[in-house]
Each structure stands twice: as C-alpha cells, then as structure tokens.
Amino acid sequence: MFPGPIYQMDIKNNIQKLQTELESKGCILVAVSKTHPPELILEAYTSGHKVFGENKVQELVSKYEALPKDIEWHLIGHLQRNKVKYIAPFVTLIHAIDSVKLLEEVNKQGAKINRVIHCLLQVHIAQEETKFGFDPAEVLKIIRTGGIGSMPYVKIKGLMAMATLTDKTDIIASEFKSVQELITTLRKEKLPTNVEMKELSIGMSSDYKIALDYGSTMVRVGTAIFGERKYD
Numbered sequence: 752m753f754p755g756p757i758y759q760m761d762i763k764n765n766i767q768k769l770q771t772e773l774e775s776k777g778c779i780l781v782a783v784s785k786t787h788p789p790e791l792i793l794e795a796y797t798s799g800h801k802v803f804g805e806n807k808v809q810e811l812v813s814k815y816e817a818l819p820k821d822i823e824w825h826l827i828g829h830l831q832r833n834k835v836k837y838i839a840p841f842v843t844l845i846h847a848i849d850s851v852k853l854l855e856e857v858n859k860q861g862a863k864i865n866r867v868i869h870c871l872l873q874v875h876i877a878q879e880e881t882k883f884g885f886d887p888a889e890v891l892k893i894i895r896t897g898g899i900g901s902m903p904y905v906k907i908k909g910l911m912a913m914a915t916l917t918d919k920t921d922i923i924a925s926e927f928k929s930v931q932e933l934i935t936t937l938r939k940e941k942l943p944t945n946v947e948m949k950e951l952s953i954g955m956s957s958d959y960k961i962a963l964d965y966g967s968t969m970v971r972v973g974t975a976i977f978g979e980r981k982y983d
C-alpha cells in the first residue's frame with residue numbers, strides 16, 4: 752500500500768486566498784486548469800469559481816462538454832486558424848490573438864453563428880524569440896488602421912502578454928511596464944466601436960504579484976492553484 756500523497760493541494764483554499772488578494776486590485780482570476788482532470792476543476796467550481804483557462808483547443812472542447820455549462824472558458828494558448836470553429840460557439844475570451852488573419856477567421860466563424868466573440872491581442876514583450884504575439888508598434892498599427900472596425904463579430908477587450916521566464920524580477924517588471932504603457936496609450940485614443948482597451952491579461956503563478964503593480968486586470972494562474980502539472 753502506498754501512503755498516498757504527502758502533500759495535497761487545497762484547491763479551494765488556494766483560490767480563496769488568490770481571490771482576496773486580487774479583489775482589492777480590481778483584478779479577476781482565470782484558473783488555468785490545463786492538464787488537470789475535470790474532477791479537479793469541479794472541486795474549484797463547487798467552491799464558487801467559474802472562470803477557467805485552457806491552452807489547447809481539443810482539451811478545452813472536451814472539458815466544456817464534460818462540465819457545467821455556466822463555466823466561463825478562456826482560451827489562453829496559441830490558436831490555429833483551422834480550430835477557431837470548434838470554440839466559437841462557447842468560448843468566453845480568446846487571449847492570444849497574434850495575427851490579423853486569425854482575427855478575420857474569428858470574425859468569420861462568429862458571423863456563421865451570429866455570436867460576437869471576445870478577444871485580446873497578444874503582445875510580444877519577452878526577450879525569448881519563441882513567444883507569440885504582435886510587437887507593440889504592430890498593435891498600434893492594427894488598431895489604428897487594421898480594419899478591426901469592419902469585423903463586427905469580433906470584440907477586442909484588451910491586451911495579453913507573457914513575460915520572460917526568469918527569476919530576475921526587474922526584467923519581468925520592465926516587460927510588464929512596456930505593455931502597461933501600450934494599453935495606456937491606446938486608452939487615450941479614439942478606438943473603433945468594437946475595440947475597448949479595458950482588460951490587461953498579465954501575470955501567472957510566478958509573476959502575478961509583479962503584474963498587479965503594472966495594471967493587470969486578469970491573471971492566469973495554474974500551478975499556484977492546482978499544483979505542478981505532470982506531462983507525459
């Protein structure tokens with residue numbers, strides 16, 4: 752017989768503590784449930800949490816099908832154009848729009864089912880080459896002249912970004928600062944009617960406290976709620 756896990760994550764308690772910390776800053780919690788089974792998501796759900804994030808379309812769809820229908824599902828990971836159709840009917844927010852072509856596809860799929868789909872533009876702020884997203888200058892250009900105003904089935908709610916994976920907090924802070932400056936600039940502009948720069952999705956388990964100092968309105972936290980992920 753195994754003695755069972757020595758250390759069990761207390762999901763409800765973790766969520767509650769985070770909620771308290773975020774609430775006073777006007778920030779919402781997206782509980783990142785990727786790789787975790789529906790039973791663990793239900794544990795969070797029954798404690799009253801309704802907002803979950805997944806990074807893969809297939810996993811998102813199967814969890815959507817298996818779990819209560821009042822859950823708000825956010826797609827936080829990279830999205831391929833040919834997969835937009837699977838999530839268009841139910842997704843609450845797509846965080847990682849990283850090309851105009853992808854946005855056009857979201858608009859097309861929204862039109863088919865007469866549903867306005869909420870999106871964030873992903874901004875590339877990290878030093879790593881591998882991270883997806885628009886450069887800040889591209890974001891300005893797309894919003895000013897990219898024709899988003901003529902995509903009625905898309906609503907841009909704000910920006911999303913990921914900092915470099917590092918323990919150097921000054922690097923993380925300066926990256927978050929750059930995206931905060933970008934959204935501050937945009938908030939002062941006259942935006943197309945379907946663009947509102949309200950949400951700033953920055954901060955994960957390791958850096959959400961820093962993100963709160965730079966205007967985060969939405970943190971995406973997984974490990975600090977559910978524990979380490981196991982990949983096989």
Ligand SMILES: *Cc1c(COP(=O)(O)O)cnc(C)c1O
Pocket residue numbers: 783785806827828913954955956957971972973974975
């Ligand atoms: C996995 C993931 C997170 C959450 O990461 P944690 O370190 O587990 O909090 C946040 N954002 C994105 C885009 C992710 O893929």
